[in-house]
Amino acid sequence: MTDLWQGLVQAFWLVVTFDAELAEISLRSLRVTLTALVVASAIAMPLAAFLSVQRFRFRRHVVALLNALMGLPPVVVGLVVYLMLSRSGPFGVLGLLFTPTAMITAQVIIIVPLIASIAHQSLRDLWQEYHDLLISINVTRRQKIATLLWDARRALLTAGLAGFGRAIGEVGAIMIVGGNIDNATRVLTTAIALETGKGDFALALALGIVLVALAVAVNVAIHWLSRTEREGRW
Amino acid sequence: MVSALFPLTVKGATTTRRGKVLAGPIDLTLDGGGTCVVIGPNGAGKTSLLRMLHGTARITRGQVTWACDTETARHHQAFVFQHPVMLRRSVIENLVYPLRVRGMPRTAARQRAVDWATRIGLGHMLERHAPVLSGGEQQKLAIARALIVEPRLLFLDEPCASLDGRAMREVEEILVQAAASGTRLILSTHDMGQARRLADQVVFLLRGKVQETGLAKNFFDQPQTSQAVAFLNGDIVE
Ligand SMILES: Nc1ncnc2c1ncn2[C@@H]1O[C@H](COP(=O)(O)OP(=O)(O)OP(=O)(O)O)[C@@H](O)[C@H]1O
Ligand SMILES: [Mg+2]
Numbered sequence: 001m002t003d004l005w006q007g008l009v010q011a012f013w014l015v016v017t018f019d020a021e022l023a024e025i026s027l028r029s030l031r032v033t034l035t036a037l038v039v040a041s042a043i044a045m046p047l048a049a050f051l052s053v054q055r056f057r058f059r060r061h062v063v064a065l066l067n068a069l070m071g072l073p074p075v076v077v078g079l080v081v082y083l084m085l086s087r088s089g090p091f092g093v094l095g096l097l098f099t100p101t102a103m104i105t106a107q108v109i110i111i112v113p114l115i116a117s118i119a120h121q122s123l124r125d126l127w128q129e130y131h132d133l134l135i136s137i138n139v140t141r142r143q144k145i146a147t148l149l150w151d152a153r154r155a156l157l158t159a160g161l162a163g164f165g166r167a168i169g170e171v172g173a174i175m176i177v178g179g180n181i182d183n184a185t186r187v188l189t190t191a192i193a194l195e196t197g198k199g200d201f202a203l204a205l206a207l208g209i210v211l212v213a214l215a216v217a218v219n220v221a222i223h224w225l226s227r228t229e230r231e232g233r234w
Numbered sequence: 235m236v237s238a239l240f241p242l243t244v245k246g247a248t249t250t251r252r253g254k255v256l257a258g259p260i261d262l263t264l265d266g267g268g269t270c271v272v273i274g275p276n277g278a279g280k281t282s283l284l285r286m287l288h289g290t291a292r293i294t295r296g297q298v299t300w301a302c303d304t305e306t307a308r309h310h311q312a313f314v315f316q317h318p319v320m321l322r323r324s325v326i327e328n329l330v331y332p333l334r335v336r337g338m339p340r341t342a343a344r345q346r347a348v349d350w351a352t353r354i355g356l357g358h359m360l361e362r363h364a365p366v367l368s369g370g371e372q373q374k375l376a377i378a379r380a381l382i383v384e385p386r387l388l389f390l391d392e393p394c395a396s397l398d399g400r401a402m403r404e405v406e407e408i409l410v411q412a413a414a415s416g417t418r419l420i421l422s423t424h425d426m427g428q429a430r431r432l433a434d435q436v437v438f439l440l441r442g443k444v445q446e447t448g449l450a451k452n453f454f455d456q457p458q459t460s461q462a463v464a465f466l467n468g469d470i471v472e
Contacts, residue, residue: 126322129319130319130321132290132313132315132319133315133319133321135290136288136290136312136313136315137312137331137332137335137383138308138309138335139335143335147321147331151321151322151323152322
């Protein structure tokens with residue numbers, strides 16, 4: 001009990017004094033996850049829009065597959081990315097294993113299906129609404145996609161935030177492909193796992209506080225966004 | 235020289251959906267100038283006919299032939315839907331949109347959009363979110379958004395169904411002006427007063443088929459079929 005209390009007090013101090021190690025790890029976490037988010041969004045959102053406007057034979061199957069991939073266990077993603085990037089793997093020559101790039105790759109694979117599925121739901125609804133009008137004024141496929149993406153931007157932001165939340169809190173995959181190397185690939189979640197194992201609860205708790213704060217901020221933002229969406233403003 | 239859209243020839247055109255005939259087979263020739271008004275009871279196929287002519291309903295049998303090729307014809311048409319579709323954007327952006335799609339530079343498009351917004355009396359709410367406008371305001375905006383590209387042919391599917399007397403008169407004024415400046419109108423309506431005011435030619439639809447068609451004057455003064463007589467009297471026609 002005293003351990004916990006002392007840990008909390010120290011953790012609090014680490015946070016308010018902006019401890020160097022804590023800051024470094026937090027910033028690295030943000031950098032990795034935000035990069036993954038940008039890459040994943042650039043793939044998932046146009047894909048979702050394309051799936052909404054384009055009719056083709058296996059569309060339903062592709063959508064179902066995306067939904068299924070949302071449930072992919074991150075550890076398995078980590079394992080597969082590890083095998084791909086390891087010395088003997090097909091991308092071994094790139095020397096990416098145990099780098100932030102490897103972690104970003106794993107996170108992208110984990111959140112693309114999530115972002116694409118959430119985005120697809122809103123874009124499909126919007127397409128139903130716009131369909132007749134856009135067909136009538138003869139817009140090209142590119143213009144359709146651009147219009148949907150722009151007019152559904154709030155819903156897309158929600159999808160992006162959900163992806164961010166998933167990626168920032170993920171530990172299994174990035175532990176495997178990043179290796180949790182000090183000063184190189186150690187991020188919030190892997191550091192918490194390590195410090196807890198070592199018994200350094202102060203740093204672990206401080207890291208935890210930062211992580212929780214980020215997660216709460218994301219959820220507040222999602223909540224706020226979906227409320228303004230319902231009011232139809234912005 | 236601009237290629238003419240008319241005469242329009244419709245031969246046995248039919249549109250079906252999951253095996254059910256929505257309208258057709260329809261035979262019709264539209265030539266001469268003026269406004270064509272499509273009338274008929276609910277479910278007669280007015281919407282289906284307009285969509286077929288515009289090319290947004292698939293023609294499963296028969297054909298619709300314009301004086302020029304279909305693609306050119308389509309480029310010069312616009313459509314106002316029975317239930318207005320609002321882009322989730324401001325009033326001005328709704329008006330700018332079709333111009334931008336056609337490649338007009340932003341400043342020029344904006345200028346024209348402001349002019350049109352003012353014309354339809356929405357000049358003081360340019361930045362308002364279009365989906366929160368009243369039904370009448372949405373309908374006027376939809377009409378302006380269709381006319382802003384200066385189509386040579388405008389389809390309007392019951393453009394005044396949700397409008398009060400004043401708004402209806404405003405809309406009719408806009409339509410009369412458009413017609414005067416060379417836009418052909420094909421519109422459907424339930425309002426016989428409006429049909430009489432606007433029509434040069436009438437197409438009376440019943441159960442998906444053309445029951446009677448001709449010059450408005452003849453149709454209203456001397457309807458040829460008993461169904462048309464009954465419909466004009468306000469009786470229930472089925
Ligand atoms: N998408 C659809 N699927 C199935 N049936 C349809 C569809 N659209 C229209 N119909 C049917 O086709 C017939 C013609 O419909 P249409 O909308 O063209 O009539 P309308 O004359 O425009 O009627 P209203 O005056 O009520 O607008 C109706 O019986 C309608 O139920
Ligand atoms: Mg209709």
